[in-house]
Structures are given as C-alpha cells and as structure tokens.
Amino acid sequence: MILRSLVTLVFWNFLTLSTAAAEEVVLGLSKDRISITTNFDGSEILIFGAIKRENAIPEGEPVQVIVTVAGPSLPITVRRKEKKLGIWVNTDAVDVDSAPSFYAVQSSGPLFEVLTDVEDLRHKISVPRAIRSVGAPAEIQDSTSFTEALIRIRRNSDIYQLREDSVEVAEQTLFRTSVRLPAALTEGDYVTRIFLTREGRVVSSYQTTINVQKVGMERWLFELSREQPLIYGLMSLAIAIAAGWGASAAFRLIRT
Amino acid sequence: MQIYLPIAEVSVNAFLLLGLGGIVGILSGMFGVGGGFLMTPLLFFIGIPPAVAVATEANQIVASSFSGVLAHLKRKTVDLRMGTVLLIGGLIGAAVGVVIFNYLKAQGQVDLLVKLCYVVFLGVIGGLMFIESLNAIRKTKSGKPPARKKHNWIHGLPFKMRFRVSGLYISVIPPLIVGVMVGILAAIMGVGGGFIMVPAMIYLLGMPTKVVVGTSLFQIIFVTAFTTLLHATTNFTVDIVLAVLLLVGGVIGAQIGTRIGVKLKAEQLRILLAIMVLAVCGKLALDLLLMPSELYSIGASGGH
Numbered sequence: 001m002i003l004r005s006l007v008t009l010v011f012w013n014f015l016t017l018s019t020a021a022a023e024e025v026v027l028g029l030s031k032d033r034i035s036i037t038t039n040f041d042g043s044e045i046l047i048f049g050a051i052k053r054e055n056a057i058p059e060g061e062p063v064q065v066i067v068t069v070a071g072p073s074l075p076i077t078v079r080r081k082e083k084k085l086g087i088w089v090n091t092d093a094v095d096v097d098s099a100p101s102f103y104a105v106q107s108s109g110p111l112f113e114v115l116t117d118v119e120d121l122r123h124k125i126s127v128p129r130a131i132r133s134v135g136a137p138a139e140i141q142d143s144t145s146f147t148e149a150l151i152r153i154r155r156n157s158d159i160y161q162l163r164e165d166s167v168e169v170a171e172q173t174l175f176r177t178s179v180r181l182p183a184a185l186t187e188g189d190y191v192t193r194i195f196l197t198r199e200g201r202v203v204s205s206y207q208t209t210i211n212v213q214k215v216g217m218e219r220w221l222f223e224l225s226r227e228q229p230l231i232y233g234l235m236s237l238a239i240a241i242a243a244g245w246g247a248s249a250a251f252r253l254i255r256t
Numbered sequence: 257m258q259i260y261l262p263i264a265e266v267s268v269n270a271f272l273l274l275g276l277g278g279i280v281g282i283l284s285g286m287f288g289v290g291g292g293f294l295m296t297p298l299l300f301f302i303g304i305p306p307a308v309a310v311a312t313e314a315n316q317i318v319a320s321s322f323s324g325v326l327a328h329l330k331r332k333t334v335d336l337r338m339g340t341v342l343l344i345g346g347l348i349g350a351a352v353g354v355v356i357f358n359y360l361k362a363q364g365q366v367d368l369l370v371k372l373c374y375v376v377f378l379g380v381i382g383g384l385m386f387i388e389s390l391n392a393i394r395k396t397k398s399g400k401p402p403a404r405k406k407h408n409w410i411h412g413l414p415f416k417m418r419f420r421v422s423g424l425y426i427s428v429i430p431p432l433i434v435g436v437m438v439g440i441l442a443a444i445m446g447v448g449g450g451f452i453m454v455p456a457m458i459y460l461l462g463m464p465t466k467v468v469v470g471t472s473l474f475q476i477i478f479v480t481a482f483t484t485l486l487h488a489t490t491n492f493t494v495d496i497v498l499a500v501l502l503l504v505g506g507v508i509g510a511q512i513g514t515r516i517g518v519k520l521k522a523e524q525l526r527i528l529l530a531i532m533v534l535a536v537c538g539k540l541a542l543d544l545l546l547m548p549s550e551l552y553s554i555g556a557s558g559g560h
Contacts, residue, residue, distance in 0.1 A: 233488030
C-alpha cells in the first residue's frame with residue numbers, strides 16, 4: 001500500500017517526461033541527498049519506481065531492470081610490482097583516466113542474460129565498461145590485466161558491487177532495490193541510472209543524481225583546511241600542545 | 257563507535273584509534289622516540305590514505321612529545337642546551353632533506369628508497385644497540401664497573417661548550433652534525449627521527465641514557481611541529497579529527513611510558529628499544545623480499 005502511494009506520488013512528479021519511448025521509468029528514491037556527519041557509517045538508499053506505458057504490456061520475454069549508482073570519477077594510476085635484484089618494487093604503471101570512486105550494478109537477473117555486450121558497450125553499464133582507460137604505454141602489452149586488477153581490488157573492498165537478482169520486479173510494472181553505500185564515501189554527485197531491457201536490449205533509461213555532502217563540523221573543518229591552511233595547521237598544533245600539557249597536568253594531579 | 261574523518265574521507269572506529277595512540281604513546285614516553293616509524297605503517301594498515309597518515313602522524317607526535325617532555329622537565333632529565341644545538345642542526349637538515357626528497361621524487365621510486373632507508377637504518381641501529389646492551393648487561397652481572405668513556409678525537413675539536421645536565425664538555429660540532437644528519441633522514445623518511453637520534457646521542461655524543469630521552473623528545477616537538485605546518489599548508493593532508501583521536505590516547509600513553517621508563521635500568525631500556533627497532537625492520541624487509549599477495553596497487557594519478 002505504502003509503496004503504491006509513493007509510486008503514485010512520484011508518478012505525478014514525472015508526468016512531464018517525454019513520451020517518446022513505449023515504456024518509461026518513473027523513479028523514486030528514499031533520499032536524494034546524503035549528509036556526511038561525524039558519526040556517518042554508510043547509508044542505504046531505497047530505489048523504487050514504476051514502468052509507465054501508453055499501451056498494453058508487450059508480448060515476449062518480461063522486462064528486466066538494471067540499476068547503477070556511480071560515485072564521482074577520478075583519474076588513478078595502477079602500479080604493478082616485479083622482483084628486481086631480489087626485492088619487490090613497483091615497475092610498470094598504467095593510468096586509468098576515469099574510474100568511479102564507487103560503483104554498484106544491480107539487476108533483476110544475471111547480467112549476461114538481461115544485457116547484451118553491444119548494449120553494455122553503448123551504455124557503459126557493467127563494471128569493466130564503466131572504467132575508461134585511454135591505453136597503456138607502448139612497452140606494456142598486457143594492459144587489460146591492470147584494469148582487471150583495479151576491479152578486483154575495489155570489488156574485494158566492496159567499492160565496486162555487482163548484485164544480480166537484487167532488483168525485484170512485480171507484474172512487469174513495479175520495481176524496487178536498495179543500494180548500500182559504504183562509510184568511506186567521497187563527496188559529490190552520485191549518478192543513478194535505471195535501464196529497462198527486453199531480450200538484452202535497452203528499451204528505456206532514466207538518470208538522476210544523489211548528492212553526497214559533508215555537513216556541520218565535517219564541512220567546517222574541511223573548508224578551513226582548504227581555505228585557511230595556515231590557521232588550520234596552527235590550530236592543529238595548538239590542540240596538540242594543549243592536549244600534551246593537559247595530560248601532563250592531569251597525571252600530576254593524580255599522583256599528588 | 258565509528259567516526260568519519262573529514263580530510264581522510266574514511267570512517268574508522270574511534271576506540272581503535274584511541275588504543276593505537278595509547279600504545280605508541282607509551283613507547284614514545286619510554287624510549288624518547290616519536291613513534292612515527294610504528295604509527296605510520298599501522299595507520300596505512302587500517303585504511304588511512306598514506307599522505308594523510310604521514311602528515312597527521314606528525315601532528316600527533318607533537319602532542320605526545322610535549323606531554324613526555326613536561327614529565328622529563330619535572331625530573332630535570334632534559335638537556336635544553338644540547339637540545340637547542342641539536343635542533344638548529346635538525347632544522348638545517350630537514351630543509352636539506354626536503355630538497356633531496358623532491359629530487360628523488362622527480363627521479364621516481366621514492367617509495368622504494370624510503371623503505372630501503374628504513375630497513376638499512378633500523379637494521380644497523382637496532383643490531384648495534386642490541387649487541388651493545390647485551391654486553392652491558394653481561395658486564396653488570398659479572399660485577400665489573402662499566403668502562404669509563406675514553407677520550408677520543410671528538411674531544412680535540414674546537415668550540416667547546418659545557419652541557420651541565422649531560423655532564424659533558426665537548427665541541428658543538430658533533431651535536432650539530434648529528435642534528436643535520438638526523439634532520440635529513442627525518443625529512444626523507446617522514447618521521448621525527450627519535451629512533452636515530454637516541455642511539456646517536458648515546459653512542460656518538462656519550463650522553464647518559466636518562467638525559468637522552470627527554471632531550472630527544474624536546475627537539476622532536478619542534479621538528480614535527482614544523483613538518484605539520486608544512487603538510488597543512490602545502491598538501492592539505494592533516495586530519496585534525498584523526499589527530500585528536502590519536503593524541504588523546506598518545507598523551508596519556510606518554511605519561512605512563514615515562515613512568516615505566518624511569519623504573520627500568522638503562523640497559524634494559526636500550527635492549528627493549530633495540531628489539532622493537534629490529535622487529536619493525538624485519539617486517540619491512542619481509543615486505544620487500546616476499547612475494548606480495550596482490551602485485552597491483554592503486555594510487556592517485558600523477559607521478560610514477
């Protein structure tokens with residue numbers, strides 16, 4: 001009931017959408033703004049919505065839903081260690097121009113079934129496609145192993161998530177899923193995309209953003225450290241000296 | 257209790273940080289080392305970005321050293337005059353060290369050099385101290401009085417100065433040179449330099465162990481305060497929330513450590529420090545020699 005009333009609510013908000021496609025996404029988010037406070041410990045976002053149609057449900061295979069959430073992208077360098085003169089040192093390095101600081105893919109079925117490679121390439125949906133690399137230096141032949149390593153490392157620390165079968169679709173009309181955002185979040189706009197697929201082809205998509213921002217003391221300290229670094233540094237030192245003196249004085253009191 | 261760190265942009269357990277700060281603080285108070293060479297790798301381990309760990313660690317050392325120095329001042333085990341001479345050398349050395357560091361950064365492989373520096377210096381200093389303290393303990397057990405310091409070439413140098421607290425009348429040139437050398441290494445290795453300074457004062461300058469700890473802490477305060485400001489203004493990597501959590505544990509630990517240190521004999525103190533230095537050295541050496549479980553690593557872009 002609640003879900004339906006929510007859906008009706010967002011339905012009205014998105015009525016103004018263009019009606020070019022036969023099936024369209026009407027989306028709701030449990031929150032479109034995440035505030036990072038001092039005790040921030042990750043966040044769970046409920047993503048739900050409905051599929052709007054002008055006509056009856058098309059024949060054939062049922063509609064599938066893919067949801068992606070991507071954090072702000074940053075250029076990074078992946079380095080590889082090699083044994084030289086008995087010790088392990090970083091030798092080769094490959095620059096990745098743009099890798100999302102967080103990326104989650106959730107789908108209503110196994111990804112290889114609900115999405116073809118061509119469509120994946122076009123819409124950059126799966127994790128490997130979401131990473132962009134212009135190419136490695138000429139002397140490195142196996143540059144793909146670097147991007148694979150990047151995905152492996154980030155997947156192990158849950159920064160990149162692939163959860164198949166985690167989107168529930170009811171009556172080919174309503175869908176819902178939840179995305180768990182880790183505690184170590186970078187500030188910025190998190191692009192959330194919804195794709196509707198039939199027989200592996202994307203029939204409709206929808207995009208919105210979730211804003212992640214530091215608030216309160218976190219915001220104040222962060223801005224002070226960037227805008228008034230000298231004052232921030234002196235403040236850090238003052239706190240350190242005061243704490244050192246305070247502990248010394250406290251211990252003197254205890255002993256006497 | 258999880259706490260989100262505004263500069264590091266990670267969420268960590270506050271009690272874990274308090275505990276780490278406490279343990280390193282105890283060691284700091286006992287041995288007169290800043291503890292940076294222990295704390296920095298520990299912070300990497302719990303997921304703090306390296307740049308933030310190094311810079312914030314400097315700030316925390318200021319606090320624990322200050323707390324330690326106050327305890328030592330009360331006991332009159334700080335040679336302020338010697339400390340000042342070492343500090344002058346140290347600041348000159350730090351400036352030179354930063355220049356060397358930036359040159360090496362441009363050449364690449366600075367990480368490797370820092371690690372090799374650690375292994376070589378920790379290994380040599382730890383090994384020498386270990387052997388020397390073992391001999392000293394054996395001698396006191398057999399009842400022979402410890403050998404009196406011999407006059408050597410150091411006493412022939414000009415610009416002699418009386419260091420009353422240390423009971424020395426030597427030229428200012430050796431302490432200045434020690435200060436410069438430690439300053440250079442400290443800047444390259446990103447630590448306060450206590451673990452090099454302490455043995456240098458004991459073995460090269462012949463200062464009594466009891467005075468060495470307080471004097472070392474005294475000069476570390478200034479070197480690390482300088483480093484903190486440098487990091488805060490150029491790299492913006494000092495995380496004040498992280499620093500506060502570490503230093504609350506650290507200052508308490510330093511007070512406890514100083515009291516433990518007073519109860520121990522000088523030889524015991526030195527042998528414990530030697531074992532600790534060797535342990536860290538061994539860990540770093542293994543990292544270099546054994547095949548890592550993950551050959552690849554992710555870093556911020558720019559610079560190879």
